[in-house]
Amino acid sequence: MQYLDSFDVVVVGAGHSGCEAALASARLGCRTLLITMNLDTIAWQPCNPAVGGPAKSQLVHEIDALGGEMGKVTDRTYLQKRVLNSSRGPAVWALRAQTDKREYARTMKQVLEATPNLTLRQGMITDIHLDANDTVIGVSTYFDIHFACRAVILTTGTFLAGRIWIGRKSMGAGRAGEFPAEGLSDTLRQLGFETGRLKTGTPARVDRRSVDYSRMEVQPPDDEVRWFSFDPRNRIEREQLNCYLTRTTEKTHQLIRENLHLSPMYSGDIDATGPRYCPSIEDKVVRFADKSSHQIFIEPEGRDSLELYIQGFSTSLPEAVQIQLLRTLPGLEDCVMLRPAYAVEYDYLPATQCAPTLMTKRVSGLFCAGQINGTTGYEEAAAQGLVAGVNSARLVRGEPLMTFIRESSYVGTLIDDLVTKEIREPYRMLTSRSEYRLVLRSDNADRRLTPLGREIGLIDDERWRLFEQKVSAIAAERTRLETTRLNASVLPDYLHIRGSITLAELLRRPGLHYADLTGSGWSNCEVSTEVAEATEIDIKYHGYIGRQNEQIERNSKQLNRTIPEGLDYHTLVTLSKESREKLTRIQPRTIGQASRVGGVSPADINALLIYLEVQRPRTSNY
Ligand SMILES: Cc1cc2nc3c(=O)[nH]c(=O)nc-3n(C[C@H](O)[C@H](O)[C@H](O)COP(=O)(O)OP(=O)(O)OC[C@H]3O[C@@H](n4cnc5c(N)ncnc54)[C@H](O)[C@@H]3O)c2cc1C
Numbered sequence: 253m254q255y256l257d258s259f260d261v262v263v264v265g266a267g268h269s270g271c272e273a274a275l276a277s278a279r280l281g282c283r284t285l286l287i288t289m290n291l292d293t294i295a296w297q298p299c300n301p302a303v304g305g306p307a308k309s310q311l312v313h314e315i316d317a318l319g320g321e322m323g324k325v326t327d328r329t330y331l332q333k334r335v336l337n338s339s340r341g342p343a344v345w346a347l348r349a350q351t352d353k354r355e356y357a358r359t360m361k362q363v364l365e366a367t368p369n370l371t372l373r374q375g376m377i378t379d380i381h382l383d384a385n386d387t388v389i390g391v392s393t394y395f396d397i398h399f400a401c402r403a404v405i406l407t408t409g410t411f412l413a414g415r416i417w418i419g420r421k422s423m424g425a426g427r428a429g430e431f432p433a434e435g436l437s438d439t440l441r442q443l444g445f446e447t448g449r450l451k452t453g454t455p456a457r458v459d460r461r462s463v464d465y466s467r468m469e470v471q472p473p474d475d476e477v478r479w480f481s482f483d484p485r486n487r488i489e490r491e492q493l494n495c496y497l498t499r500t501t502e503k504t505h506q507l508i509r510e511n512l513h514l515s516p517m518y519s520g521d522i523d524a525t526g527p528r529y530c531p532s533i534e535d536k537v538v539r540f541a542d543k544s545s546h547q548i549f550i551e552p553e554g555r556d557s558l559e560l561y562i563q564g565f566s567t568s569l570p571e572a573v574q575i576q577l578l579r580t581l582p583g584l585e586d587c588v589m590l591r592p593a594y595a596v597e598y599d600y601l602p603a604t605q606c607a608p609t610l611m612t613k614r615v616s617g618l619f620c621a622g623q624i625n626g627t628t629g630y631e632e633a634a635a636q637g638l639v640a641g642v643n644s645a646r647l648v649r650g651e652p653l654m655t656f657i658r659e660s661s662y663v664g665t666l667i668d669d670l671v672t673k674e675i676r677e678p679y680r681m682l683t684s685r686s687e688y689r690l691v692l693r694s695d696n697a698d699r700r701l702t703p704l705g706r707e708i709g710l711i712d713d714e715r716w717r718l719f720e721q722k723v724s725a726i727a728a729e730r731t732r733l734e735t736t737r738l739n740a741s742v743l744p745d746y747l748h749i750r751g752s753i754t755l756a757e758l759l760r761r762p763g764l765h766y767a768d769l770t771g772s773g774w775s776n777c778e779v780s781t782e783v784a785e786a787t788e789i790d791i792k793y794h795g796y797i798g799r800q801n802e803q804i805e806r807n808s809k810q811l812n813r814t815i816p817e818g819l820d821y822h823t824l825v826t827l828s829k830e831s832r833e834k835l836t837r838i839q840p841r842t843i844g845q846a847s848r849v850g851g852v853s854p855a856d857i858n859a860l861l862i863y864l865e866v867q868r869p870r871t872s873n874y
Pocket residue numbers: 264265266267268269270287288289290293294295296297298299300375376377378407408409410411412426427433434436452453454530594595596621622623624627628629630633634
């Protein structure tokens with residue numbers, strides 16, 4: 253086979269996972285090809301023009317802390333920022349940014365184009381070539397161009413045999429206006445991979461000149477702008493736009509009930525499973541029949557765009573019905589629809605076929621990241637792309653591949669769930685998925701992961717210097733608060749203080765915040781909002797955080813115990829038949845991962861621990 257060129261790493265698809273994967277691999281010195289079906293839709297947001305929100309915000313902060321790009325690009329292209337759940341504890345504070353989707357895509361493309369070692373190319377990969385040891389050696393495009401390489405990362409999104417539906421009619425497409433990826437699903441099945449079918453959907457877009465905002469509730473941005481990136485060199489405040497809130501009416505619900513038979517999900521045309529936590533409006537009306545109304549957010553797609561995104565109103569009903577439906581919403585009575593809503597179904601590869609490194613178990617050098625692994629969401633995709641990019645580079649450099657454990661991050665939680673649990677519906681990250689959410693907060697993502705990003709080689713010297721500076725500022729401020737003692741006489745009576753109290757003890761009091769110290773001149777005006785906030789959280793939640801860390805310590809000895817690769821579970825007769833089958837298929841790497849495999853009981857885990865105690869093998873984890 254005549255190869256046109258040879259690369260270390262080939263990344264297939266320039267969506268949110270492909271961009272992070274290609275940047276990580278190139279920044280780690282690998283000659284990287286990023287090949288995608290359309291160079292004009294790199295890092296495109298086909299669904300909501302937004303980044304972040306509950307649990308997704310933690311992922312974006314973690315991607316940034318490790319040296320990824322999504323947080324920076326979002327901070328440079330946001331239209332509006334809000335912190336959700338700010339009235340609750342810091343574990344669930346969630347920064348969410350409305351992004352200008354065209355500016356987001358353009359900015360990410362410029363970053364890619366400016367990155368050394370990285371080549372962008374348009375093309376559709378249909379074939380993967382292996383050597384006799386089932387190791388990747390190259391790829392081919394539909395038009396017979398061949399590239400040699402030592403690692404391939406598949407980040408094909410919703411494109412593998414993609415088909416979009418509006419009403420009972422459908423056409424082949426990865427998303428509206430873009431043709432599907434043909435041939436690659438067959439190639440993967442011929443290589444022995446299992447594929448499945450999933451579905452997701454997006455709402456219509458309407459012309460902003462045709463809506464009446466006076467009939468909606470304004471959703472203004474927060475006064476204080478927060479940042480996804482910990483890198484202060486990347487911060488430019490931008491003029492912010494409003495979003496709006498309207499609601500469905502009884503008329504909306506009645507129209508949906510009358511036309512449900514025209515929805516491909518309810519007519520049975522689509523047999524794929526959709527995202528439980530991102531339901532279509534049809535699903536909401538059917539599943540929550542007791543609710544008389546659902547919130548609908550009206551979001552701008554861009555600073556100069558006429559398009560408004562109707563968040564919470566995704567559907568695949570016929571266009572004519574969609575227009576009627578939209579016009580039942582207060583403020584949209586005369587709206588003009590610019591793009592119809594639709595559903596897309598596509599092939600994915602259940603990620604139990606990957607190791608926690610995201611390399612497939614069947615083919616060495618082949619990695620999968622993003623929607624192809626069964627997730628939904630830009631943030632989930634980007635996190636996987638970063639990990640696959642780092643590990644493909646380490647593979648090429650002959651270094652041990654990395655596994656991110658649940659205790660360290662939402663990135664670790666996400667990947668562990670994907671490679672351990674049999675995902676049969678699009679997986680979206682939620683804070684409830686992490687048993688360690690009190691320590692896996694957005695504010696401390698850099699303290700948890702930037703040292704690892706530095707070790708990997710994705711954090712440059714200046715960023716590291718700024719990080720160390722911040723960490724020591726937090727430590728110094730904490731010491732100041734812990735050691736500054738105030739006499740009760742200088743404190744307001746309503747605090748009922750006797751004798752004296754330290755500023756830290758004062759801060760631990762419910763309802764008192766660092767900002768309250770400022771009023772009395774006890775704060776330190778030299779520290780940044782971030783340092784003040786991080787210090788306050790460390791002090792206020794010291795007890796809870798301490799207990800969770802002890803729990804992690806206690807568990808990790810047991811749960812991170814490794815299991816020898818290729819263990820023949822069928823010989824372990826003390827395990828139940830079901831768990832022998834499941835463990836054989838999943839091949840978990842640790843006791844912890846084994847305990848999370850569906851159908852494996854605590855008794856099976858005990859039997860496995862006894863077996864390992866007798867055998868006693870040893871390996872390393874990060
Ligand atoms: C209609 C629709 C609705 C959605 N709704 C939601 C939602 O409600 N909530 C949510 O969180 N997420 C939603 N998403 C999903 C979200 O867009 C994805 O989760 C995210 O974009 C996945 O990122 P990715 O990098 O895996 O793939 P994508 O962003 O889909 O990018 C894949 C890229 O791969 C390229 N490609 C594919 N196959 C090949 C090939 N063989 N050769 C070369 N290039 C190839 C494509 O051109 C594309 O650029 C929706 C997506 C769509 C299309």
